[in-house]
Amino acid sequence: MTWHFSSDAPIYSQLVSRFKEAIASSELAPGERLRSVRELAVDAGVNPNTMQRALSELEREGLMYSQRTSGRFVTEDENVIAQLKQALARNIITEFLNSILPLGYTVEAVISMLKENSKNGHT
Numbered sequence: 001m002t003w004h005f006s007s008d009a010p011i012y013s014q015l016v017s018r019f020k021e022a023i024a025s026s027e028l029a030p031g032e033r034l035r036s037v038r039e040l041a042v043d044a045g046v047n048p049n050t051m052q053r054a055l056s057e058l059e060r061e062g063l064m065y066s067q068r069t070s071g072r073f074v075t076e077d078e079n080v081i082a083q084l085k086q087a088l089a090r091n092i093i094t095e096f097l098n099s100i101l102p103l104g105y106t107v108e109a110v111i112s113m114l115k116e117n118s119k120n121g122h123t
Contacts, residue, residue, distance in 0.1 A: 001027065003044040011046055015054035023063055023074055024085045030076045034064070037072075 001022055005014050022028040034040065034055075041051040055072060058064040062080050066072045075081065100110055 012050050012053045015051060016057050019058055020084060023081060024088050028074045030074055030081060032074045034072045
């Protein structure tokens with residue numbers, strides 16, 4: 001996983017977001033075992049306590065689970081992953097519309113532009 005942090009949000013919340021993206025995109029596969037908190041923290045360049053906080057949040061949200069002797073794993077629950085993908089997509093769409101509608105475009109015009117873009121092979 002690659003890590004890029006900005007100064008506009010707490011690091012732990014950026015970690016949570018990055019893990020969610022990795023789960024939704026199958027970069028982290030369902031049931032995949034994660035490396036240790038310490039290894040992940042070193043890789044991301046963050047304090048282990050910050051990484052632990054992010055992973056605990058993901059567990060609370062049902063996106064990861066721990067097994068005492070085996071470590072931490074990505075959920076295998078397809079419904080939870082599908083809900084995550086839908087929530088992430090909704091957030092992206094909302095951000096996009098909040099950016100483009102003030103430019104004077106209507107939703108219908110945006111849909112038309114998206115369809116045209118798709119026809120031209122742009123994804």
